[in-house]
Amino acid sequence: MEQRQFKVKIILIDIPTTIESIDWLFKTIKNTTVQNVVFKSNLQSIFSKSRDQIFILNLNSFSQEFLNELKEAIEKVELENLFISLSSDASKISSILSRLGIKRIYFYPEEEFVLRNDVSERVEQIKQEFESEIVKDNFQKKFEFNRLIGKSPKFIQCIEIAKRVASKSDATVLLLGETGTGKEMLAKAIHYNSERAEYPFIELNTSAISETLFESELFGYEKGAFTDAKNSKPGLLEIAEGGTAFLDEIGDLSLNLQVKLLRAIENKTFKRIGGVKDIKVDCRIIAATNQNLEKLIDEKKFRSDLYYRLKVISIHLPPLRERIEDIIPLAEHFIAVFNTKYGTKVEEISQSAKRILLQYTWPGNIRELSNVIERAVLLCDSKTISDKDIQVGLSSILSTMKKNLIEIKVEIDKAKIQNVTYDLVQEVLKLVDGNKSQAAKILGISRPSLLKILNHKN
Numbered sequence: 056m057e058q059r060q061f062k063v064k065i066i067l068i069d070i071p072t073t074i075e076s077i078d079w080l081f082k083t084i085k086n087t088t089v090q091n092v093v094f095k096s097n098l099q100s101i102f103s104k105s106r107d108q109i110f111i112l113n114l115n116s117f118s119q120e121f122l123n124e125l126k127e128a129i130e131k132v133e134l135e136n137l138f139i140s141l142s143s144d145a146s147k148i149s150s151i152l153s154r155l156g157i158k159r160i161y162f163y164p165e166e167e168f169v170l171r172n173d174v175s176e177r178v179e180q181i182k183q184e185f186e187s188e189i190v191k192d193n194f195q196k197k198f199e200f201n202r203l204i205g206k207s208p209k210f211i212q213c214i215e216i217a218k219r220v221a222s223k224s225d226a227t228v229l230l231l232g233e234t235g236t237g238k239e240m241l242a243k244a245i246h247y248n249s250e251r252a253e254y255p256f257i258e259l260n261t262s263a264i265s266e267t268l269f270e271s272e273l274f275g276y277e278k279g280a281f282t283d284a285k286n287s288k289p290g291l292l293e294i295a296e297g298g299t300a301f302l303d304e305i306g307d308l309s310l311n312l313q314v315k316l317l318r319a320i321e322n323k324t325f326k327r328i329g330g331v332k333d334i335k336v337d338c339r340i341i342a343a344t345n346q347n348l349e350k351l352i353d354e355k356k357f358r359s360d361l362y363y364r365l366k367v368i369s370i371h372l373p374p375l376r377e378r379i380e381d382i383i384p385l386a387e388h389f390i391a392v393f394n395t396k397y398g399t400k401v402e403e404i405s406q407s408a409k410r411i412l413l414q415y416t417w418p419g420n421i422r423e424l425s426n427v428i429e430r431a432v433l434l435c436d437s438k439t440i441s442d443k444d445i446q447v448g449l450s451s452i453l454s455t456m457k458k459n460l461i462e463i464k465v466e467i468d469k470a471k472i473q474n475v476t477y478d479l480v481q482e483v484l485k486l487v488d489g490n491k492s493q494a495a496k497i498l499g500i501s502r503p504s505l506l507k508i509l510n511h512k513n
């Protein structure tokens with residue numbers, strides 16, 4: 056990956072060359088280059104807004120003309136990056152300069168070390184900004200929508216809704232889907248591609264902690280609210296201010312907390328435990344579950360009012376077995392991921408291994424596929440993943456595959472290859488709910504060839 060080099064250019068303007076010490080002073084600041092220029096009434100062309108250029112302008116004397124020039128030129132420079140040194144003759148203009156917004160004024164040579172330190176500090180500041188931007192850049196890139204692999208119509212539809220949700224709306228989102236279908240990944244993509252991206256993404260898993268702990272995590276508490284509350288503590292809804300609160304496994308939330316959560320969402324305010332003050336919340340709620348909430352409502356385990364409040368926008372991530380055309384692209388994506396992680400050089404998946412991946416039902420969805428490919432990459436001793444590499448990870452899997460076993464019974468007098476082929480196609484079509492493209496993929500033939508087989512029989 057391309058990494059920009061960090062360097063700040065220190066431009067010394069009109070520093071008398073006889074004062075070598077100035078040059079020397081700045082050349083010792085790390086991560087910088089120093090350049091001497093002479094100012095001949097063209098300050099505007101020297102100044103630049105570039106964040107990685109610092110200007111030190113030395114004034115021995117001044118004139119009205121110069122002040123006019125400076126007033127105009129100052130628009131062209133980042134004030135934080137402008138330092139002015141004055142000889143004692145020019146001391147009279149220091150108040151005029153500060154009126155122009157120039158705060159960094161130093162008397163020379165009395166303050167040369169102060170000047171050097173301040174410049175050095177500014178370089179350090181710029182460096183930190185630069186680094187945090189790289190980290191932020193890389194971090195946000197990780198959650199760009201195009202990082203989500205999948206071209207199947209069902210998946211594309213999910214992404215389209217998610218993009219719209221991210222860009223336009225603050226509405227609550229409900230993410231549904233079996234385990235490992237990418238709910239968390241999509242929640243992050245929505246957050247990091249929304250105007251809330253600069254604010255926190257806070258995650259709270261309902262099923263992982265007890266009810267009381269969940270409540271105090273979500274709403275916070277005041278000092279003395281319960282025996283252990285020695286200090287007050289803000290809730291995650293407060294910490295997520297401006298950002299997104301991701302409530303995972305919402306189906307496991309107790310009925311009591313469902314009421315409190317609904318109230319917080321509807322009123323956009325809540326109280327800390329033991330608190331009397333209403334606290335305003337501005338955060339988007341994204342909830343996720345792999346359970347069937349409607350069934351939970353029938354069983355009186357989930358409140359329908361909260362359900363309707365949460366599902367203002369709901370996105371149902373399809374299980375992998377309903378997006379068979381995404382299996383191989385995802386597998387190839389994971390090969391690249393694990394090649395990077397382990398320094399391996401796996402290039403491809405053999406045809407027979409692909410067939411296994413396509414036939415399997417993937418109850419653990421993308422997470423399971425990722426695990427299988429990770430193991431295969433580690434086991435693989437050539438550049439091609441073989442069915443053997445896949446099967447080791449799949450030994451438990453193969454038993455579930457039996458459910459997908461295709462059985463064709465043929466009477467011996469009708470055992471023409473054509474008939475068998477036709478029957479096989481029919482069986483595979485049953486397996487994929489009649490989706491011809493998917494069936495063709497499993498059979499390793501093109502869609503037109505599949506249609507030909509079907510028509511031929513007729």
Ligand SMILES: Nc1ncnc2c1ncn2[C@@H]1O[C@H](COP(=O)(O)OP(=O)(O)OP(=O)(O)O)[C@@H](O)[C@H]1O
Binds near residue numbers: 237238239240388422
């Ligand atoms: N479209 C995708 N492209 C690439 N990787 C994906 C995609 N969807 C999911 N993954 C990866 O699959 C794994 C499981 O995804 P994630 O944790 O988002 O699933 P989940 O639906 O939240 O699962 P659970 O219900 O078990 O919490 C993660 O490693 C994630 O990075």
Ligand SMILES: [Mg+2]
Binds near residue numbers: 238239303
């Ligand atoms: Mg999850």
